Amino acid sequence: xxxxxxxxxxxxxxxxxxxxxxxxxxxxxxxxxxxxxxxxxxxxxxxxxxxxxxxxxxxxxxxxxxxxxxxxxxxxxxxxxxxxxxxxxxxxxxxxx
Numbered sequence: 001x002x003x004x005x006x007x008x009x010x011x012x013x014x015x016x017x018x019x020x021x022x023x024x025x026x027x028x029x030x031x032x033x034x035x036x037x038x039x040x041x042x043x044x045x046x047x048x049x050x051x052x053x054x055x056x057x058x059x060x061x062x063x064x065x066x067x068x069x070x071x072x073x074x075x076x077x078x079x080x081x082x083x084x085x086x087x088x089x090x091x092x093x094x095x096x097x
Contacts, residue, residue: 002045003076007083011073014086018070037067037086044074044081056093073097 007015015037023030043050044065051063054073064073066089073085085097 001079003048003079003081005041005044005081005083007041008085011083011086018086018088033068033070037070037072040065040067040072041074041081041083044076048074048076048081057097062097 015034019030019034022033049063051065051072051074053060054062054064059075061077062073062075062084064071066072067086069089071085071087071089072083073087075082075084085094087093
């Protein structure tokens with residue numbers, strides 16, 4: 001069964017902000033980050049459980065995979081994967097997630 005994958009507006013904005021920051025030094029690497037994040041998200045259509053449980057949360061439906069130094073955090077339901085956040089791995093985990 002293929003899951004539907006959707007990004008929240010805030011997660012997409014976080015990805016764009018990361019790419020904009022990287023683009024100051026390298027537009028090529030910024031584009032590569034966006035491309036890799038999109039590929040990683042699309043891989044969840046077939047393998048939604050591939051990521052690990054998010055250590056800061058006690059919700060087994062919320063998982064994460066790493067894209068370069070970033071954490072792509074997502075939630076798995078019966079037929080959908082929702083990308084919740086795209087955070088730098090060194091950053092503080094948001095309390096409102």
